[in-house]
Every structure is written in C-alpha cells, then in structure tokens.
Amino acid sequence: SYPEDLHFELGVLVTADGRVYQYGFDYLHQDISHGTFTEWNDLTDTYQRSPYRRKIQQAIRLLRRPEGAAD
Numbered sequence: 001s002y003p004e005d006l007h008f009e010l011g012v013l014v015t016a017d018g019r020v021y022q023y024g025f026d027y028l029h030q031d032i033s034h035g036t037f038t039e040w041n042d043l044t045d046t047y048q049r050s051p052y053r054r055k056i057q058q059a060i061r062l063l064r065r066p067e068g069a070a071d
Helices: 055-064
Strands: 002-005 008-014 020-026 036-042
Touching: 008 055
Parallel strands: none
Antiparallel strands: 002 008, 008 020, 020 036
C-alpha cells in the first residue's frame, strides 16, 4: 500500500490461495480511520503486466514456500 494522492492509497493484496487484487482506499475530507475501500480490481490473471509484478511474484513465492523454510 502506498499514497497515490493526498487522501488516497493504492495497494495490492495477494491472498493465501494466490489471488491478486488491487485496491483503492479513499479518506478525502475525513480521518484515515474512517476511510473506505473504493476499488477492488482482480489482477490474478493480468498482474504480469502490472508495474508491481516483481513484488507480486515474490509474495506468491513466499506463500508457496514450505512452512518454516528459511529465506
């Protein structure tokens, strides 16, 4: 997750089953604790073309790693 604008954050979530979602979190005119998720985009089949592909691939590798395995 990172700031995309003054009161908006963009992030990517990789789920335990390997699905990939990009989200938008908006807190314009309110405290961040009262913000709302305004976007959910499924990138599971297209993340390879996204600017986040390396970080997503790393997250997927970590999820597939046997439990207790060292980095």
